[in-house]
Amino acid sequence: MKKQLFVATAVGLVSSLALAGCSSSDSGTAEGGAAANGGGIVTYRTCEPQAGMIPGMITEACGVHLLGQVAATLVTYDSKGELVNDLAESINSDDKQTWTVKVKAGRKFSDGTPITAKSFVDAWNLIVREKQPQAYFFDDVEGYEEGKDLPGLKVVDDNTFTVTLNQPESDWPIRLGHVTFVPLPEVALKDIKAFGEKPVSSGPYVLDNWEHRKQLNLSVNPNYDGPRKAQNGGLNGVMYTSTDAAYNDLMADHLDVSDIIPESALQGFKDELNGRAVSKPYAGIATFTIPNRLKHFEGEEGKLRRKAISLAINREEITKVIFNGTKAPARDFTAPSIAGWNDKLPGSENLNFNPEKAKELWAQADAISKWDGTFKIAYNSDSGHQAWVDAVCNQVKNNLGIDAQGDAYPDLKSLREKVENKTIETAFRAGWSADYPSAYNFLGPLYGTGAFGNDSGYSNPEVDKLLKEALGAKTEDEAKAKYDEAQKILLADLPAIPLWYSSVNGGWSANVENVDFGWDSLPILFAVTKK
Structure with a gap:
């Protein structure tokens, strides 16, 4: 769904995580104005998700990127692909087969309801029970059978659940930063289709408006208290019918961030953007x-x-x-x-x-x-x-x-x-x-x-x-x-x-600062600031 110079071993990453846990259109551009937190709206090039904001249905980069803005996971990845706890207080195992996950107390969805252990277990069971495309992410959990809940998931208390795998897997926690593993509020379980169009957020932004195949408008989620707090006033995602159109808007400072440069501009885009550009594997x-x-x-x-x-x-x-x-x-x-x-x-x-x-x-x-x-x-x-x-x-x-x-x-x-x-x-x-x-x-x-x-x-x-x-x-x-x-x-x-x-190969306008692209090629939008 997607990067960096990832040199840490899987076992090393899991050990670090456990230690950290124990310590506790062609045009359609939109220009941003001032926001409550002092940052302006950042405009970025995006694309139309195929299956809405339903975690178990998202199989392509467009959906992954958008859901990543409005949803939080147990862990996230820094720009180099190393693990950082987000909703997880800790993820530990003595045998690498049965894992105990502790969710940070006090974290809330954008509607004010609490994010609990049950929010994760219910969300993951839904994906498998409904035979959603991303169900295979859970095929290593004990008792996995599409169409049924996962016997290997157990809620221990409000902030603790356990996951028992079919065999020991030392790198299991590394996967948990993917959007398939996000928690869901109870309202999503009642009408997942409606939730897919207007999701309740657990991440840094809230999806306010989605004009299909044209643009997205996202505001800052005041309830998000994780490592990806927005440093701007919100996001406007613009969908283009061609990369040339996006690049022209970028050159004219009508678009703030683009993660694609057209082939026709590859030879000179760094000079044309006066160094406001990146090209890295x-x-x-x-x-x-x-x-x-x-x-x-x-x-x-x-x-x-x-x-x-x-x-x-x-x-x-x-x-x-x-x-x-x-x-x-x-x-x-x-x-x-x-x-x-x-x-x-x-x-x-x-x-x-x-x-x-x-x-x-x-x-x-x-x-x-x-x-x-x-x-x-x-x-x-x-x-x-x-x-x-x-x-x-x-x-x-x-x-x-x-x-x-x-x-x-x-x-x-x-x-x-x-x-x-x-x-x-x-x-x-x-x-x-x-x-x-x-x-x-x-x-x-x-x-x-x-x-x-x-x-x-x-x-x-x-x-x-x-x-x-x-x-x-x-x-x-x-x-x-x-x-x-x-x-x-x-x-x-x-x-x-x-x-x-x-x-x-990407670039940014003269109107923004602190632009970086992560291990997965995606712009780290929460960190972008307006001048």
Whole structure:
């Protein structure tokens, strides 16, 4: 849903957390005025969430970013991806299988009702009981079964609950900063659909107005008393139909913060913005997916064609020419900022540029079933993907001798609806921004059998086994070895085609200060101040 130079180990992070706990449109721009706390309104580029503000339904970056402004979690991440307690007083375990969570006393939702242990247990049970898309986040909890409450969750008292897992997992608390794990007030349980349009806040802001596909207006939540207190007077999120329009507003100081720079401006945007710009890697990867149900992409034929397409792509050339060197060619399925990253995995040669080998493999696939038709890559045109999609398609066309072209959708919501409904009949641009800083989060949700993010339909029992063993590993080195073995299989099967590691290219206007972008590429909006 998403970064930083994350170098701490999972075990080290959990230990630190426990110690801390024990101690206790094209235009549509909006210009901000003064606010009660002395800060002005900060305008920022955003996009339309696909499924409202329902935590268990949010599967894409647009929704994650908005919910992150209006909801708090047990823990949050600082700009480098390290854990900081928010609603949690402590999260401890003697055996790494049964965890005791203490919620800070006195914290309240924006409607004044208390945030309690029950607020979390009820929210998490709802996701699983209602079989919401993010239910897989809880599949390691004891007794997990979609359609039913989780037996492994127990309320102890108003501020304490326990979570029993199926096996010991030392890195379990790292996940709890993701928006799937937010608490819900009782009003949400009565009408979750209405709550999704007008959520009661537990985070730094309250959603006041949502003009779909145009803009969002958020005010400061006076009841929020955590580490992300707003340093401004509120936020206006503006939705653009093109990145060029957003950049033009940024240059004119009509937009305060943008996390996307159009390809056409990458070469000179730092100078054009007089240094008010950032370009840095984050925990994310760009890919495209070819569903294995598509004609010519099933079985051994499909495996040969995926490998051939991957070898036909000159990633280094595209990252230099299209992205002006701001991205690096992918060597695996995770990201360099994740602890244990390995750029020399067996099978990584399938990500090299080798047009001769590509032709050879394509011919072998043709011997099974002769290729016909046009190879297409679908993409959302509102976020600057056309240039690289066209470049990839041209390379596939020239190096394999087939017709290939991009297939544009107006926005991410339109594209994801077809992907998730499994009605899309082409390859499609994908990618992953980490929900939390862990190798598992790049692999399990995307390539585990039946995982919600597994849009290709990929299934490999050995990969599933290795990922489960990695989660239960007693040491970081043991976990890393299991993840490497799983990736060796993935690099041979290529359920998705890794392209390049993600970087955030963003900027801000002359009207704001204290702008930073986090480990997950997102602007840290609560810290932005108006001049």
